[in-house]
Amino acid sequence: MTPGERKSLIKGVAFISPWILGFLAFNLYPLIASIWFSLCDYSVLSQPVFLGTQNYVDLWRDPVFWKALQNTVVFAAVAIPLSTFLSIGLAVLLNQPIAGQGIYRTIFFLPSLVPAISLAILWQWMLNGPMGLVNNLLRPFLDLLNLAFHIQLKAPDWLNDPNFALWGLILTGLWGTGQAVVIYLAGLQDVPAELYEAAELDGTSAWQRFVHITLPMLSPVIFFNVLMSIIGALQTFAVPYILTNGGDGPGRSLLFLATYIYQNAFDYWNMGYASALALCLFLLIIGLSLVTVRYGERKVHYSGK
Amino acid sequence: MKFLLTPSAALRFLGLLGFLFLASCTPKEDSRISGRLVLEYWEKWTGFEREAMARVVDDFNNSQDKIFVRFLSVSRVDQKMMLATAGGVPPDVVGLWAINLPSYAENNALMPLDYLAKDAGIRQEDYLPVFWKLCSYRGFLWALPSTPSVTALHWNKKMFREAGLDPEQPPRTIAELETFNAKLTRKNADGSLAQIGHMPQEPGWWMHDFPSWFGGASWDGSTKLLLDAQPNRHFFTWLESYPKRFGGPAMFELRGGFGNFASPDNPFFNGKVAMIMQGVWMNNFIKKYAPAGFEYGAAAFPEETEHPGAPLTIAETDILVIPAGARHPKEAMQFIAFVAQQKNTEKLCLGQHKISPLRKVSDEFMNHHSHPYLKVFQSLANSSRAQPTLSLPTFKEYANDMITYVNLVLLGRMGADEARVTMLARQQKALDAKVDRWNKVAPVRVALWEKEIHP
Numbered sequence: 001m002t003p004g005e006r007k008s009l010i011k012g013v014a015f016i017s018p019w020i021l022g023f024l025a026f027n028l029y030p031l032i033a034s035i036w037f038s039l040c041d042y043s044v045l046s047q048p049v050f051l052g053t054q055n056y057v058d059l060w061r062d063p064v065f066w067k068a069l070q071n072t073v074v075f076a077a078v079a080i081p082l083s084t085f086l087s088i089g090l091a092v093l094l095n096q097p098i099a100g101q102g103i104y105r106t107i108f109f110l111p112s113l114v115p116a117i118s119l120a121i122l123w124q125w126m127l128n129g130p131m132g133l134v135n136n137l138l139r140p141f142l143d144l145l146n147l148a149f150h151i152q153l154k155a156p157d158w159l160n161d162p163n164f165a166l167w168g169l170i171l172t173g174l175w176g177t178g179q180a181v182v183i184y185l186a187g188l189q190d191v192p193a194e195l196y197e198a199a200e201l202d203g204t205s206a207w208q209r210f211v212h213i214t215l216p217m218l219s220p221v222i223f224f225n226v227l228m229s230i231i232g233a234l235q236t237f238a239v240p241y242i243l244t245n246g247g248d249g250p251g252r253s254l255l256f257l258a259t260y261i262y263q264n265a266f267d268y269w270n271m272g273y274a275s276a277l278a279l280c281l282f283l284l285i286i287g288l289s290l291v292t293v294r295y296g297e298r299k300v301h302y303s304g305k
Numbered sequence: 306m307k308f309l310l311t312p313s314a315a316l317r318f319l320g321l322l323g324f325l326f327l328a329s330c331t332p333k334e335d336s337r338i339s340g341r342l343v344l345e346y347w348e349k350w351t352g353f354e355r356e357a358m359a360r361v362v363d364d365f366n367n368s369q370d371k372i373f374v375r376f377l378s379v380s381r382v383d384q385k386m387m388l389a390t391a392g393g394v395p396p397d398v399v400g401l402w403a404i405n406l407p408s409y410a411e412n413n414a415l416m417p418l419d420y421l422a423k424d425a426g427i428r429q430e431d432y433l434p435v436f437w438k439l440c441s442y443r444g445f446l447w448a449l450p451s452t453p454s455v456t457a458l459h460w461n462k463k464m465f466r467e468a469g470l471d472p473e474q475p476p477r478t479i480a481e482l483e484t485f486n487a488k489l490t491r492k493n494a495d496g497s498l499a500q501i502g503h504m505p506q507e508p509g510w511w512m513h514d515f516p517s518w519f520g521g522a523s524w525d526g527s528t529k530l531l532l533d534a535q536p537n538r539h540f541f542t543w544l545e546s547y548p549k550r551f552g553g554p555a556m557f558e559l560r561g562g563f564g565n566f567a568s569p570d571n572p573f574f575n576g577k578v579a580m581i582m583q584g585v586w587m588n589n590f591i592k593k594y595a596p597a598g599f600e601y602g603a604a605a606f607p608e609e610t611e612h613p614g615a616p617l618t619i620a621e622t623d624i625l626v627i628p629a630g631a632r633h634p635k636e637a638m639q640f641i642a643f644v645a646q647q648k649n650t651e652k653l654c655l656g657q658h659k660i661s662p663l664r665k666v667s668d669e670f671m672n673h674h675s676h677p678y679l680k681v682f683q684s685l686a687n688s689s690r691a692q693p694t695l696s697l698p699t700f701k702e703y704a705n706d707m708i709t710y711v712n713l714v715l716l717g718r719m720g721a722d723e724a725r726v727t728m729l730a731r732q733q734k735a736l737d738a739k740v741d742r743w744n745k746v747a748p749v750r751v752a753l754w755e756k757e758i759h760p
């Protein structure tokens with residue numbers, strides 16, 4: 001290394017050092033500490049007592065952990081595809097050259113500006129069984145169905161019925177698709193118009209153009225959004241926590257891994273067990289992200305390549 | 306391109322940042338205002354309850370010129386105290402709930418008050434036994450009561466009259482409660498519930514204490530949970546009868562339409578539920594939110610077996626504690642002892658419209674109190690059968706599980722026995738782990754506390 005290069009290196013390190021310090025103090029240290037705490041009985045105020053793998057054995061045998069994991073995975077598996085299809089569909093519609101396009105875009109983006117806490121409180125009312133807006137909209141359709149088919153369908157009690165609570169949360173999640181729509185819209189603007197022109201000259205239908213041009217050209221954006229959604233969905237905490245007033249929901253139907261970690265760490269003072277849970281969540285996120293990246297590499301079409 | 310900031314200057318800048326960071330981490334000097342030592346006091350209360358304590362704090366600050374108490378309302382004060390104590394910067398005095406005591410004491414988060422309290426002239430015999438008991442754990446005194454409460458049955462007299470019941474005669478046994486319940490419950494044409502006499506999940510705040518009304522308790526006070534004992538079996542069987550009689554989903558559907566507790570849509574005020582278990586504070590909300598002319602009564606909650614003359618109640622209390630590692634324990638105790646003086650305790654409890662935790666109650670307190678059933682609550686607190694709320698080192702896990710399983714039983718999704726046995730297996734294991742940890746650290750902890758109370 002020449003003196004000039006060394007000088008540049010020192011300058012570079014000096015300028016990046018605030019981030020390095022932040023990373024060491026607020027990311028790496030907590031990660032290493034939580035690995036250690038996960039092997040201990042630790043309650044924050046007393047010294048950790050080494051337990052070996054006991055917390056992991058307990059976790060394996062803990063039905064509440066499995067319930068929280070199941071809820072987390074089911075939520076991610078349903079909410080991510082649903083919100084992806086919905087936001088791509090909305091983005092394609094909002095990309096059509098119609099009057100008031102900007103106004104429609106703003107309207108669809110606005111809900112994503114609502115903070116998670118306000119959103120949860122709002123949906124607590126919207127999903128209320130007897131009085132909520134969602135059921136008031138549903139009831140006329142259910143009445144029609146009941147009349148037509150002589151059945152007795154009732155509007156669900158979203159937040160009190162263990163069968164519907166998770167679906168209520170998924171519905172709540174769709175409220176915030178505006179952010180993804182904006183990213184898809186930006187991606188759609190990037191698709192070269194000449195590709196559509198050439199396809200039109202070849203006599204393709206709108207659907208064929210969507211499947212063979214739009215989707216491949218949009219695939220890097222879809223990949224990014226899906227990856228971010230997986231990470232976000234697996235860490236779901238604020239909305240179900242508020243929806244259930246800090247509880248687990250009926251029959252623990254709204255207990256997620258992140259909530260269970262929080263309960264163990266800050267309600268039950270089982271920081272060691274919470275660290276073991278957090279590490280499991282970390283590995284789950286890393287694992288699913290790696291699978292997504294590996295799969296994405298094969299399916300994503302980069303126009304620059 | 307020429308950098309204005311040379312590498313050595315950048316490093317010096319970073320060094321300065323590091324120094325400032327470290328300086329902010331080092332213990333601060335005693336904070337003083339006009340030469341007076343500042344005590345940090347964190348409380349959970351807001352609104353009129355905060356104002357009542359603020360007046361007592363002002364009285365203390367005006368009563369002497371050595372200490373100044375800085376009073377701060379803190380949300381989720383129990384968690385924040387835990388984190389501040391773990392970080393080595395706890396406040397000097399904190400207002401917690403008595404249910405926090407076992408886990409906080411076992412985790413060495415609190416300072417034992419035995420010596421400090423004795424030195425400050427605080428005497429056990431000045432307090433109603435149940436409240437002193439709530440402040441003690443494993444043979445040490447950890448707190449003093451600030452504003453206490455006991456639970457009682459509250460009933461809507463208008464709904465009683467409409468159902469053909471005597472509005473002055475509340476049920477005295479669980480069997481009577483259910484007879485009244487059947488008379489007070491109304492259904493809509495479609496079979497859904499329009500109103501109900503009583504449902505255990507409204508408000509459902511004392512599920513962990515309910516076995517007491519069936520003649521038992523939730524644990525043996527040392528290592529064993531009693532979910533398998535007869536009273537708990539009876540309690541769960543009683544719960545199981547609700548979905549059979551009223552329909553699980555129907556009860557939850559009715560409950561889904563209830564408004565916020567602190568609002569005119571509270572189901573007790575708007576005639577959706579006729580009988581509820583509530584604490585002494587309920588009158589504050591009735592005065593503020595219930596419709597004009599709302600008539601209610603308050604009496605001991607009915608038991609499975611009647612015990613004339615000695616009513617049962619569950620007592621709980623807000624408490625004042627000194628966190629472990631607090632820097633001015635003597636001055637903190639001076640403030641707590643001031644609050645504990647009869648005059649100041651009564652001022653605080655009057656301001657919050659609660660009962661007094663003290664044995665001696667002044668005529669002024671009784672005459673100025675706005676609660677129409679003050680005597681009922683005060684005599685419940687005085688009863689020889691007044692019991693402290695569940696005092697368990699795994700309280701939060703236990704209470705959380707109890708709500709989950711009780712709701713599953715009330716929904717009709719789980720049988721009483723299955724719920725009880727599943728919960729017992731989970732919670733006994735959690736308790737065993739805490740007991741095991743306690744047994745490991747107890748000799749050192751107790752020796753430390755002994756040293757602290759006999760310095």
